[in-house]
Amino acid sequence: MGIHDVRNLVALAGTESTAGSATGATNYESTQPADNGYQIPPEEIRKIVDAPPTPTLMFSPTKKTILFLQRRSLAPLSDIARPELKLGGMRIDPEYNTKSRMSFYTGIHIRKVLSDNNIGEDLVMTGVPEGSRINYCSWSPDGRYFAFSVREPDQGEGPVTLPSLWVADAETGKARQLLGAPEYALNTVLDHFSWIDDTRLVVCTIPQGRGAPPKKPPTPFGPKIQSNEGQAVMQNRTYQDLLKDSHDENLFEYYATSQIVIVSIDGQALPIGPPALYCDVEASPDGHFLLVRYLHRPFSFIVHLARFPKKIEVWRPSGEIVKEVCDLPLAEDIPISFDSARKGRRSVNWRNDKLATLYWVEAQDGGDPKNEVSPRDIVYTEPAEGGFPQVIAETDLRFQGICWMDDDLALLYDGWYKTRKTRTWVITPGNPEKEKHILFDRSTEDVYGDPGSPKRRQSSLGTYVLAQVRNSAGNKCLLLDGRGATPEGNIPFLDLLDIETGEKERIWQSVKEKYYETLALLMAPKGDEVLTLDNFKIVIARESQTEPHQFYFVCWPAKTETRITNFPHPYPQLKDLNKEIIRYARSDGVQLTATLYTPPGFDSAKGKLPLLMWAYPREFKSKDNASQMRGSPFSFAGINSTSPLLWLARGFAILDGPTMPIIGEGDEEPNERYVEQLVASAKAAVDEVVRRGVADPNKIAVGGHSYGAFMTANLLIHASDLFACGIARSGAYNRTLTPFGFQKRELSGRHRRPTSR
Structure with missing residues (x-):
């Protein structure tokens, strides 16, 4: 096998000048260093990368006001180079904390x-x-105000201004x-911060008088000791950026420790509780309590x-502790298997349908999916003050979440990764004895069989609960938002489902x-009433191959x-690019898809490109599901840096997202035949x-x-006859560091092919 050199990528093109040449004949003039010594790309690429991105839209809770959040295309190098x-x-970032x-x-x-559903004049925020640099923008529950953090630019001299x-x-x-x-x-x-009610926020701040950061001692505090005296079997993934020593522990504690402050919109501030490693502080729906989570040693x-x-x-907003929900120990022994869970109470949250009621989940299998028990998880609920835990549901698969409506209706989700099974249950929280x-009971891989996800709307408490809409027969229904995957591509939809x-x-x-159209927002104002189709309103996003997404109101009953x-086209020079979703078969019969792009004006009769x-493999447990069509031939080609x-x-022509399914049916794991299937997909x-x-095949x-x-890397090794060169960006190649799993890919721990594993 020859050595692959990334310089070969430059040699792929011809010699003529570019502007929109449809034959790939491009003059690769040398890129000149910028004033700061960095090389800059050719002008035609710079124009695309520097094009201002479309704003992000954020509707108020009342749906009467829209924020257009402005962005820039790339962060400046000075931000990337910060310590x-x-x-x-x-x-x-130790300077901005x-x-x-x-x-x-x-x-x-x-x-x-x-x-009349038109949009008023543009008002630019001032002050x-x-x-x-603006972050964490959020509306007050009544929609009168919005809060955000500000980082003022570094002036280059003296300390930076800390976020406000x-x-x-x-x-x-x-x-x-x-x-x-100060x-x-x-x-x-x-x-960071969140709203308690219409006029108060709970905020994490830097403790006053915390002093300078701890200095690294000239000599270590002592030797690093890791003990397994109990001979416990602990398999862990390889995580990056972990604490390394006691100095790191002190630094983490220094920068992550915060003081909780309650502040009203008139500027009155009240510190509550002691400084601690607060990782989440959330007000109850009625604003009378705070659910406070904080980390502590040992790290x-x-x-x-x-x-x-x-x-x-x-807590109460005054800082008074009402009750301790749990104190979870260090969790270094969570099994490496998928569907494993932490021991003790997990997923502790407020119920969205109650004024101040908690719920949580507890594993009955010790968090280890290898232990066969029934039930596997139990869901509990308990008032914030007084009362006692009550069981509201049990699951035989791993709990995956819950959507609340009221005491008569909630949707409970459980699933099992190894079989790709996911289930949706209808439960009655107010009557746990009711079966x-x-x-829905389906495979997560089966996109054709996806019925859609229930939409939620803001209740009078400001929390999100299941949206209910009366159908043409007058019955209460759930609103299902589906991607609408079909053999011809995605055709999104909204269904009313009578439970x-x-x-x-x-x-x-x-x-x-x-x-290609998708649902962007359900335009239901805060409230508890059942929606009707007489005054139903949504926001959709519409795009095409040549037009970027635009937002539209759609109003019933006439669907006007x-x-x-x-929004303008971000890169008009590519407006007439050609896009096609192509289908073809692998040698074992698995149907594959890819999106093929060619530059404007391309004509195959004038020459090949x-x-x-550019691809990313995925694992499947079913050949049929692996062959399903994903995506839309009519979506806009978004291009970022x-x-x-x-x-x-x-x-160039681009083959984007060619499916590279790695399939393991039955008891076989997909990675058992990784290289074989990868090469077959690439060759097809x-x-x-x-x-x-x-x-051009060369x-x-x-x-x-x-x-x-x-x-x-594997294709350049095992299919070097197919490719002139490759670009491997931010890869993880040493599988000895991840012997039992990598992201969502299960490995057996046996490295049968050292060159590819």
Whole structure:
């Protein structure tokens, strides 16, 4: 096998000048260093990467106001180069006392929803310092205000200004600071802030007078000792950025410790409780209690902070402790198997349908899926004050979540990864003795059989509960939002499901030609009433191959549409690119799909193109499910700074997302025949693009990110005749570090092929 050199990628192109050449004949002039010494890409790629991204829309709880959150395409190099500490599985910016390399908003525009469903004039938020980085934007429950954090830009001299908490009036757009240094700077390492009610927020701040960060001692405190005197068998994944020594422990405690402060919108601040490692503070739906979670020692050098000891308590907003919910010990012994769980109470949360009631789950199998027990999980509920735990449900598979409606209705989810089974149960929380019954029982791999997910709406408490809509017969129904996967591509839909009869009524579906439409938002204001189709309203996103997504109101009963946005095409030079979802077969009969892109004006009669194939393997337990169509031929080709589609601007064809299914049916695990199936999928993809007259067989590159990088390395080893070169980005190649599993891929611990494992 020859040595593959990434320089071969440059050699794939021809020699003519580019602008939109459809034959791939591109002049690869040398890239010139920028003033700071970094090389910059060719102009046609820079124009795409630097194009301003479309704003993010955030509707108020009343659905009467929309925030347009402005973004920039890339963070400046100065942000990427900032110092960072790697502690407990996370990365911290020690100067700002935040997570490092945070994305951010650059500004906020406010627009009203008018009575005729048109959008009012643009109001630009004012008051924040120029160049501020905005994060964690959230509406007050009544929609009058929105809060956000501000990081002022580093001026390059002296210490930075620590993050502060701001609030803006939605009517005037005027913003003002609520909390900030030196008294109450935000600490957003583990948590940040949230609304208690219409006028108060609970905020994590840097403790006053905490002093300078601990210095690393010139000599270690002592030897590193790891003991297994109990001879317990503990298998753990390989985590990055863990604590390494006692100095790291001290640093983590220093930066992650915060002081809880209750602040009102008039600026009055009240510190409550002692400083601690608060990782989540959430008000009860009625605002009378706080659910407080905080970490404590002993920490770990082999697992991340999510497994550190954690105490969960119920407080009053005054800081008074009402009860201790649990004190979970260090969890270094959670089994490596999928569907394993932490011992003790987990998923402790407020019930969304109650004023102040908790629920949680406890594993009955010790958290080990190898232990055969029934039930496997039990769901409990308990009032925030007084009362005692009550069982409301039991599951024989692993608990996966719950959606609340009221005492008469909730949906309980359980599943099992090894079999890909997922189930949805109808339960009656107010009457646990009433037998639960199955609503859906399906495979997570079967996208054709996906009935959709129940939509939720804000209740009068401001929490999200199951949305109920009366159908044409007047019966209460759930609202199911489905991707609508079909052999022709995704066709999203909205169904009304009568739980009592099981009957469905389709009330909306994406058009099947030219456009791809999805549900973006249910326009139901806060309330508890059952919705009707007489005044039903949604927001959809519509896009096509050549048009970026735009948002529309759709209003019943006539389903009239009103356009909300008019975003420009972000890269008009590629507006006329060609996109096609192609289907072809692997040698073992498995049907494969891929999205084939060619640059504007491409004509196969004028010559073949160099082609970049960008992929990511997936595991399946069924050949039929692996062969199912995923995606839409009519969706817009979004291109970001790391997208392989950038090469369209340089005259390449792109085969994006060719399916690389690694299948293990029955008792066989997919990775048992990883290389064999990977090569077969790659060969089928290459044969198809060559057969179509699109790709020059001598100028095909393969690439991928993470597990796709691992794929790339294997293909350059085992299928070197197919590819001229490869791009393996941020890959993990040493499988001796992950002998029992990697992400969602199970391994047996046996490395039968050292070169590929």
